[in-house]
Amino acid sequence: MSDAKQPPRDSNDPFAVWRDWLVQSERQWNGMLNEMMASDQFAQSMGRWMELYLGAQKSVNESLGRALAGLGVPNRDDVAELGQRLSAIEERLARIETLVERGTGVSAASTERRRPPRTRKPPAAKPPASRPPASPTRE
């Protein structure tokens, strides 16, 4: 089902029956297929499909890697290694920034935002109940 809200039904709408049928069918089919997918056989098939997927990925990566190496172009691992080095630099910068902030008490992003007073009270100011029920409430 879509999360977008369906418009209200018109009682004279000749398509209303079809729309209701569509929603009911969706529930029934989802339910039926979910039951089927809950079986051990389905989990086994998914596992096999995943192995095939990983095998295909591996051969694509290997042949692509060979082709890129032949062309002198960096492959995924090279880019990832470069990314790791950049991440390490970012980490260091973040640590330096934190130390500077702690030392000076000034944050790089603390300016230019409106700061209203922190004095707001709830609309109907009443203290929270000391021990509200822990049992679930349904609404």
Add this chain to the structure above:
Amino acid sequence: MTQPAGAPEQNLARQVRLEVERTIQRGLRGLDYVTGGDPAVGLTPKTSIWSRGTLKLYHYHAQADEVYRLPLVLVMSLVSKPYILDLAPGQSLVEFLVKKGFDVYMIDWGVPRPEDCRLRLEDYVLDFLPECLDKVARDSGESEASIVGYCMGGLLASMYAALHTEGPLRNLVCFTTPIDFDGMGLFKRWTDPRHFDVDRIVDSLGNVPPELLYASFNLLRPVSQAVGRVQLWDNLWNDRFVESYRRFDRWAADQIPFPGECFRQTTKELQQENKLVKKEFLLGGRRIDLAEIKVPLLHVVAEHDHIVPYDASRALVPMVGSEDKTEVMLKGGHVSLVAGANAVNRLWPRIEAWLSERSL
């Protein structure tokens, strides 16, 4: 009341006319739908106050004359983008909270890069989250804060709360948070260690690709995507429906990779061995016992949640040690609970009421 003579014929004629008009509109707007770009999302004004790697900490600009004393930090899931909480003006939890006088921050984990495949839950719970809260404290000038965690964000926040009992957390709000992974329905079946080799997946792929995550979420309701398309065609004449559909559809398809080591840890230790409920789950050598959480807790669950079923989320409230703890079940699904058309009447006022009196 008696109907005037000829009323059924008039009604029929009116309906036929309406249907013809709608069919023309469908044709015209269908073209717009196909050729139109992605709808704008995440429009509530904000400033990035800190970033580290792909992580960004945002502060939303105040829209009220006074704000509550405690800042509010939104923690998103690791597998989806945070703009579901800020879809569009009028359809945004963030906008609602800001207008109601909350000082809102958001932790956006970003899109993991290939090298982020080494990130583990320890990185998120023991490093990133505490550092974000430290930044919020410095930015806001307040030493305490409330956290709102959605789905896996709630799980991260709960783990954080259990391991950081000395503060700065004052209130914890979780939406549809999985705790008892034996209740995860089909996901539990599909990740059965006899058939699902998580080591091979992570060792081969690094991060888990978004296509795999998208496919597995869609498989939970295999017919719904096709039915959704039919409903879209049926409502193509209706601008509001189409706009809303496009935003949800964009978000649902906008999956991000799952950091590999984190996926391995979640699958093995939580999904397969269910260690959190058994109080055997360790992070950084420290055992997580949710009973250590003593701060006020609100857990909101969705009645028709097919991603995190109630069987998986119901354990949170009984397990925490807080005296002030409440579970509320609202009508809706995993996503419509926080951002659907009814969220504005159901979830949002509920959060405002609960948090406002605890944010002084």
